[in-house]
Amino acid sequence: MTAPAKTLRSGEPASALLGTLAAQGATGALSTESGIVYLAAGHVVHVESAVTPDLGDLLTHSGALAPDGWWEAIDRAGRRCRVGRQLVDSGHLAAGALELCHLGALFDAAYFVLAHDGPALRFRPGAAHWLGAVRSVPVDTVLRESRRRRELLHRIWPEPDVDRVPLARVPGPDAADLPARRVRTLDQVDGVRTAAQIAMALACRTFHTLVELRRLAAAGLVAPVAPLVPVPSPALAPAPASAPAPVSAEPGPTPRPAAPDEPDTALLRRLLHALEAL
Numbered sequence: 477m478t479a480p481a482k483t484l485r486s487g488e489p490a491s492a493l494l495g496t497l498a499a500q501g502a503t504g505a506l507s508t509e510s511g512i513v514y515l516a517a518g519h520v521v522h523v524e525s526a527v528t529p530d531l532g533d534l535l536t537h538s539g540a541l542a543p544d545g546w547w548e549a550i551d552r553a554g555r556r557c558r559v560g561r562q563l564v565d566s567g568h569l570a571a572g573a574l575e576l577c578h579l580g581a582l583f584d585a586a587y588f589v590l591a592h593d594g595p596a597l598r599f600r601p602g603a604a605h606w607l608g609a610v611r612s613v614p615v616d617t618v619l620r621e622s623r624r625r626r627e628l629l630h631r632i633w634p635e636p637d638v639d640r641v642p643l644a645r646v647p648g649p650d651a652a653d654l655p656a657r658r659v660r661t662l663d664q665v666d667g668v669r670t671a672a673q674i675a676m677a678l679a680c681r682t683f684h685t686l687v688e689l690r691r692l693a694a695a696g697l698v699a700p701v702a703p704l705v706p707v708p709s710p711a712l713a714p715a716p717a718s719a720p721a722p723v724s725a726e727p728g729p730t731p732r733p734a735a736p737d738e739p740d741t742a743l744l745r746r747l748l749h750a751l752e753a754l
Contacts (some may be wrong), residue, residue, distance in 0.1 A: 489597045490589070491619055496617035497599070502559075506601035508596055511589035514605045516641040519612035522578075522605040525585035527672035528682045531607065534577050537679035546615050550606075558608040578610040583621050584681045590622040591639075625683060633690035635700075639671050643689065649696045663689040666697050 491506045496513075499505065501518040511525035524530070535541040545568035554564035560578070563569040627638075644667035651662060664674045675685035686690075692698045 477576075487595045489593045491593050493596045494615045494619065501605075502599075502601070503600055504534070504601040505605075506596055507591055507598045509594050511585055513514075513586070513589060513618075514603070515615075516604075516609070516612060516716070518631050519614055520582065520618045521572070521609060523582050523585040523589055523606055523618075523722075525682075527588050528581070528585045529676065529679060531578055531581045533679055534681070535569070538577070540573055540577065545569070553608070555607045556608075557604045559606055560608045560610040575611045577615070578683065579608075582613065583625075584683050585616070586618050587622050587625045587683050591626060591668075600750055626637065627668045629686060629690055632687065633694040635693065637700045638689055638693050638698070639686055640672055642668050642700050643674075643698045646697055651697055658688050659690065661685060662692055662697060665689075665692075667701055674700050703737045 490506065493506060494513065497504075497515055498518040502514050503518075504514075506513045506515065510527070511523060513520060514524075516523040529537075536543045536546055541563070541744070543564070545566070549559045549566065549568065553559045560574055562572055564571045570579075629636075631682045637669040642664050645662070645665050653661070654662065658679060661674060664677050669677070671686050671689050672682055673688070675682040678685065689698060
């Protein structure tokens with residue numbers, strides 16, 4: 477069943493429209509300013525966001541799947557919207573591993589699509605994602621998890637600017653004895669990159685990167701870059717004041733591709749073993 481076009485009202489929040497579409501058992505794609513939510517029979521089956529790594533990035537960077545295997549599945553089954561099925565049937569990936577990584581990517585993207593609950597832009601009835609059916613999630617579950625993540629970030633550090641603007645390192649505080657994952661995140665803070673760009677550089681889920689960046693902000697190690705102020709003409713410029721302590725703008729080192737997101741990979745493997753045992 478697909479939702480009628482009249483379901484979409486101007487300015488309606490995405491979360492409210494998702495609830496309506498779920499009640500209707502709708503199938504299609506709901507677009508917002510931050511991404512797209514794909515529905516099948518009223519359940520969320522996939523979410524895309526420009527600020528999160530896609531499923532292929534997560535699978536290939538974690539070592540769960542070779543890049544050639546991913547692109548082969550795209551070529552063979554993308555037009556038929558059966559890429560997930562192709563990965564399993566070809567033996568490139570176990571069904572449990574695909575399901576777990578897909579759910580991680582879905583919730584990661586859903587947080588950013590629904591973080592500010594902006595207005596829905598368009599609903600395309602009947603639209604399907606090329607990945608195909610992997611695992612569906614009730615709309616209520618997706619909305620509840622997005623709220624939980626928003627509340628968690630607020631408890632760590634209540635300033636949301638950290639999530640959206642370029643970040644710079646703050647000189648002075650001691651960064652010794654930080655966990656390895658936080659050190660890798662801090663190394664990518666260069667005064668230019670945003671949280672989303674840092675996550676892409678690390679091939680890590682963006683929400684997990686936000687957690688580390690907010691912890692670094694709470695520790696006084698990073699801060700949003702102040703917006704540029706127009707420079708007055710020399711004739712009108714006041715006498716120069718003493719310059720503040722400089723913020724490092726040296727680019728961070730290129731992350732090691734061998735282990736971009738070890739904690740996530742380990743968690744996926746433990747969950748996969750538990751799933752296989754069940």
